[in-house]
Amino acid sequence: MAIKAVLKYAGAAGMLALLAACASTAGPDVNAASNDTTAATQPAGPTPGSEADFEQNAGHRVFFAYDQYTLTPQAQATLARQAAWLKQYPDTKILIAGNCDERGTREYNLALGARRAEAARAYLVNMGVDASRITTVSYGKERPLDPRSTEEAWAVNRNATTTLRTTGS
Amino acid sequence: MTKSLRFLLTVIAVASAMMSAAYARVQIDITKGTVEPMPIAVPEFISSSDQTAGVSRDLTGVVMADLDRSGLFAVIDQRAYIENLTSVNVRPKFADWRLINAQVLVVGEVTQLDDGRIEVATRVWDVYGDEQLGAVSFKTPADNWRRAAHKVADYVYKALTGESGYFDTRIVFVHESGPKQHKVKRLMIMDQDGANPAPLTDGLNYQALTPRFSPTQQQITYMALFDNKPGQVYLFNIETGEQEQLGTFRGMTFAPRFSPDGTQVLLSMERGGNSDVFKMDLATRRLTRLTDNPAVDVSPTMSPDGKRIAFTSDRGGTPQIYVMNADGSDQKRITFGQGRYMTPVWSPRGDLIAFTRQYEGQFYIGVIRPDGTGERLLTQSYLDEGPTWAPNGRVIMFYRETPTRADGSGGEDSLWSVDLTGRNLRRIRTPGEASDPAWSPLLP
Incomplete structure (x- = not known):
């Protein structure tokens, strides 16, 4: 019975994750910061090769089911676009941060976040992105995007987020 | 940030045979699932001079709070106390403490020492057994009175449970x-x-x-x-x-x-x-x-x-x-x-x-x-x-x-x-x- 409940829970959360993932790839992202106003004032869209360009045209965040680090088809599609974008801009370096919802202990979630970041990293490397361009980090449950204690918020907070590293160092 | 301090622990007067006999009488078994808090009286520690009156009062409050928070003791309201103790070295009138249903009485005294430190002397009495369960004395800088209070509470805890306390932590x-x-x-x-x-x-x-x-x-x-x-x-x-x-x-x-x-x-x-x-x-x-x-x-x-x-x-x-x-x-x-x-x-x-x-x-x-x-x-x-x-x-x-x-x-x-x-x-x-x-x- 407990297992059933867990599966049901994971299923529901997975659905939300899928929805969230779709939403993020369709345009307006769950992260409000990506909707910067420059997009509105410049009809041409974000500067090619920029962080905003990456977020808008590749998608910088993939989502996971509860206590899972396997990549959903949607996550794989997003990562494939990330890989294509990264090949287009071979001088860029990225950081992948793994994040978790608050329904776990601090230490276990740090380990789980590392797994999520690694799942995304491995997929990109498999798609031909040079491993030396990628750094991973886990923030566990310490950096929730959505602070609310709801299924919707947890689904958004279970993610691997890719950002461009500032070059030149 | 920790003050370097050495507590001088002096057992004032205690016969070990008497101590173990007393344990049998009032000891709390803290391994039991349900423990009735032991009624304990903690009158304000006697102050040897006006200089130490404030410290005595504050220190007694910390001892009472420690014992109360442990859940093992029910500290009886000081306003119910009958006997007014004037020295830690006087044998209490146990009848007065039995009247308010105290099982254990903690009597303390704070003395100002010539070197600027204070001495905190404490006796723990078994009210129904008419006997002392233990006595202890700490010397410490006056501004370190809080730790002295925790040491006293740890001493009382150990005297009544047989186990080390955790208040001075x-x-x-x-x-x-x-x-x-x-x-x-x-x-x-x-x-x-x-x-x-x-x-x-x-x-x-x-x-x-x-x-x-x-x-x-x-x-x-x-x-x-x-x-x-x-x-x-x-x-x-x-x-x-x-x-x-x-x-x-x-x-x-x-x-x-x-x-x-x-x-x-x-x-x-x-x-x-x-x-x-x-x-x-x-x-x-x-x-x-x-x-x-x-x-x-x-x-x-x-x-x-x-x-x-x-x-x-x-x-x-x-x-x-x-x-x-x-x-x-x-x-x-x-x-x-x-x-x-x-x-x-x-x-x-x-x-x-x-x-x-x-x-x-x-x-x-x-x-x-x-x-x-x-x-x-x-x-x-x-x-x-x-x-x-x-x-x-x-x-x-x-x-x-x-x-x-x-x-x-x-x-x-x-x-x-x-x-x-x-x-x-x-x-x-x-x-x-x-x-x-x-x-x-x-x-x-």
Whole structure:
């Protein structure tokens, strides 16, 4: 019975994750910061090769089911676009941060976040992105995007987020 | 920051035969599930001069609060007391104390010494046995009266339970501020009763997480969670304020905890996304791998005899608690209940392992024997996590988080303590939000 409940829970959360993932790839992202106003004032869209360009045209965040680090088809599609974008801009370096919802202990979630970041990293490397361009980090449950204690918020907070590293160092 | 202090412990007058006879009469058995608090009278400590009157009153208040908070004693209201004691060296009128149903009477006196220190003399009386259970005297700088009070409370606790107390101890914890999306987390230290809170770290460019006290020294280990690079384990000397990163590793190091002798730090290290358990010898800084499993292995904790290590692993599909030998051999799962079991913490007595259990949307703090039998859940809420043991293994402190509502309210972290019996759940007062408590050993 407990297992059933867990599966049901994971299923529901997975659905939300899928929805969230779709939403993020369709345009307006769950992260409000990506909707910067420059997009509105410049009809041409974000500067090619920029962080905003990456977020808008590749998608910088993939989502996971509860206590899972396997990549959903949607996550794989997003990562494939990330890989294509990264090949287009071979001088860029990225950081992948793994994040978790608050329904776990601090230490276990740090380990789980590392797994999520690694799942995304491995997929990109498999798609031909040079491993030396990628750094991973886990923030566990310490950096929730959505602070609310709801299924919707947890689904958004279970993610691997890719950002461009500032070059030149 | 700790004052160097030496308590001179003098047993004023006690015949050991008399003491054991007295134990038989009024001793509290704190291993029982249900303990009726023992009625105890603690009249204001007698002051030898006007100079010490304020200290006497404050010190008595701290003793009373310690005893009351333990849940083992019911401190009788001072207004009910009949006899007005004038010296610690006078035999009380036991009839007066029996009239108000006191079973135990604590009489103390504070004397100003010529060298500027104070002397705190205390006698513990068995009211119905008409006899002294023990007597003790501490000399300490006057401004250190709080610790003297905790020492007195520890003495009373031991006289009446036969076990060491835990009042003269400190708590290191994570002080939290700012929005939940990226909280500022720094380390603070305070007395066990919440007094004297002081920051240990300030102005850090990282979040300080999961501090743990050395069982042998005024030293802690914790995790620094950086922006944009993997978090690393740190060592922090509370006496000197010095801190250092415990090695530089490509992968994240986290979940540190001292071995019982304080010479090693157990931790998890992540490589290529996978976390395993390691131990680091602090003298040589040599790192030894203890688990090598494709599943997550985290949160190691060593038994007080140093022979075994408990940890969390999800190798069975969900996080559960496993126990292995200290060299990593003979890894066995010990939790089989429904839900997930995490953050094992071995009791300083060795008899139990505290844990966090997650089941059907709730979190619990519980205890289980190292062989996996005798599980008992002590607390339940939306999120209870991170147990830490009092040095006598009788009380557990942990942190509790409330859910965050749609309007952003709630989501508050606070410290709580609960007896091993599951009774006496109390919130610990902290300046602001707090999490990840770590209980110190008894101070020297």
